[in-house]
Amino acid sequence: MPTAPAGTLYRGREGMWSWVAHRVTGVLIFFFLLVHVLDTALVRVSPEAYNAAISTYQTEIMGLGEAGLVAAIVFHAFNGIRILLVDFWAKGPRYQKTMLWVVIGLFVVTMAGFLPRHLINVFTGGH
């Protein structure tokens, strides 16, 4: 039986790389969510167990991890809307490249709103 080629490089450029980034961020968020529901479930064990687990997340390193997770979500979400527009808006395919730059612009603006506040919480907040 012939095997299908896997992992080949498609045509490159904006269309392909945005698709790769959408895929990578999607999988990342999915694995985060599996762990996230498990650690939230500790509220059914005891307040102590939940607080102990959460306090291991409230470190500087994890704070940076959270920033990365939020970045992944923000890109995936905005690029998801771009995919919708490509599929359903008559002019979507023609503007797919322009829309990727709009996605990147919105991403930068959103992260500029989020990062300072989050990093201040992470590095100067605390108990």
Place this chain on the structure above:
Amino acid sequence: MAHGTAAVAKIDSPRSPYVRRRTTRGNYELYSWVFMRASGVVLLVLIFGHLFVNLMVGDGVHAIDFGFVAGKWANPMWQVWDLLMLWLAMIHGTNGVRTIINDYATRDMTRGILKGLLYLAFTVVVVLGTLVIFTFDPCPANSPAELLPSFCTA
């Protein structure tokens, strides 16, 4: 093969109109394509709201502890919010990862095992997460009062 009349009769006449062939595999992939787009829009609102309330309001991550969760789930609005987010994100994510497995796992055996593990993880996480929201007890007995939300002692 004999050039019998039976074989000839099967060929359409040159000017017969185009007839769309009915697929025999059902419309599952079409529905899943539509679902990815519809759930994506709803998830954008749910997740951005979740992140804003848990990371941006007040002290952000540092404010999260048992009392914080109890305070949120005392409000049915946040229970429904989290429940919807749990189900939609898990179905959307599982379906997305299913597509990726189909793309890269070329051997039937590997693909079967990976999808089995995926559906197992889906079931465990969705059942557990749903139970947690519905059976949550904000004031468990024998717990130190300072860890509990203020309404437990009131």
